[in-house]
């Protein structure tokens with residue numbers, strides 16, 4: 274399995290690569306080769322990470338290639354984790370952020386189109402992840418859009434952890450939690466279908482609206498406030514979970530959350546990369562259909578999807594799609 278990681282010398286990359294090389298992503302039987310894409314100024318740091326990977330003597334780890342050339346990095350890739358992106362800096366408008374990232378994700382989409390393996394699966398982690406995935410997919414016309422996804426698994430895992438903390442139920446007993454919409458402050462963590470030990474349970478709506486939703490949506494900022502830098506190990510762990518479930522399948526009776534290209538389900542405009550409840554049997558992600566959406570959920574989903582539509586309009590206007 275050839276796995277390409279962009280932004281490999283960054284802090285998420287530093288947490289992610291060791292998990293992949295240890296076999297945490299695809300299990301103990303699948304050897305992995307790594308392709309690390311970095312900016313020219315970060316190639317030395319990427320070399321250092323590769324030296325540490327060597328020093329772990331992971332039995333599953335094959336060769337490691339380090340490059341600043343996207344065509345080389347995506348050559349033969351079965352899995353591509355697009356982590357490196359341009360962070361928002363002080364005073365930067367959203368339009369500037371989208372343009373700066375368009376300059377990264379449009380060429381990477383083209384490089385995936387031209388070089389990756391036929392079965393490539395792409396996970397975008399770098400923010401604004403949903404719209405970066407849309408840009409990459411639009412620039413890879415020969416790769417089915419179902420092969421592109423953006424990460425809301427960390428939000429999903431945060432929701433599981435919060436519900437576990439509030440109820441005392443272990444995360445392993447919780448199922449059918451959903452993240453809808455954009456991986457941003459407008460995301461909607463939804464417990465309307467959640468189960469504990471397979472059973473529906475009484476949910477305090479005040480707790481959901483005033484505590485649970487803001488805690489999940491604001492968790493990234495809380496971690497920056499506490500740690501001084503953004504979450505990295507938990508983001509890397511969520512990326513491992515996302516790819517493992519996509520390639521090996523989701524557990525029977527449960528689903529997970531991933532941002533994928535909408536087919537118009539649940540009133541989400543077709544073509545937007547939005548988070549949905551999804552399952553996988555090892556092929557493409559499938560949206561869980563037929564869930565009831567109450568008025569509160571409708572309003573929250575629509576608000577987040579409206580933000581995605583605005584982002585799409587902005588990158589369309591920039592000629593990135």
Ligand code: NDP
Pocket residue numbers: 279280281282283284285286310311312315356357358359360361377398399400401402427493503504505508
């Ligand atoms: P991180 O590794 O901490 O983060 C990388 C990206 O992941 C950021 O866009 C970050 O968004 C995003 N992200 C998504 N979800 C989360 C989450 N839950 N918690 C934290 N981050 C999340 O960034 P670093 O600055 O340490 O490293 C980035 C690396 O990427 C650098 O080494 C840089 O050189 C490289 N880079 C490579 C490119 C390439 O390969 N062509 C292009 C651009 C950069 P947010 O900023 O919003 O937190």
